[in-house]
Amino acid sequence: MKEKLQRFMWGRYGNDRFNQFLMIVALVCLALSFFGLRIFYVLALALLVYAYYRMFSKDLSKRSAENQWYLKKEMKVRGWWQRKKKAIAGRKEYKIYKCPKCGQKIRVPRHKGKIAIRCRKCGEEFIRKT
Structure with a gap:
């Protein structure tokens, strides 16, 4: 069979x-x-x-x-x-921000206070609280 x-x-x-x-x-x-x-x-x-x-x-x-x-x-x-x-x-360890100029997502560590974030794509620098 x-x-x-x-x-x-x-x-x-x-x-x-x-x-x-x-x-x-x-x-x-x-x-x-x-x-x-x-x-x-x-x-x-x-x-x-x-x-x-x-x-x-x-x-x-x-x-x-x-x-x-x-x-x-x-x-x-x-x-x-x-x-x-x-x-x-x-999400527990990182916070995600978008670059205000180009919209690129940027991952930064949490609990670091206010930090300056530089976009790797366009070079724009902005300050955010983590």
Whole structure:
């Protein structure tokens, strides 16, 4: 039986990160459909059909391009999330100011009193309390 499945999948695309994402979203939609929202059930079925279509497809270059597109979008979201986490974690030790001239964000340590801050981008100097 295992050999038959291997022969069937020979030359087909298989599973990737985009398919995993589609299946997770489909499961979430399926769970939401239990609360009486029929549209989520239809959406879950459509996502599952599309995920299986991609998995059994023999057009490897097109499926790979779709996966690359998804990975780029995922990296943008992950990068944004990591920056937000880092900024929130650093709020205890650092204060963020914007340069009044160019708008560049400048990070300075907290609890130093009044200090002169020089923007590295435009050279503007301004005084702020940390």
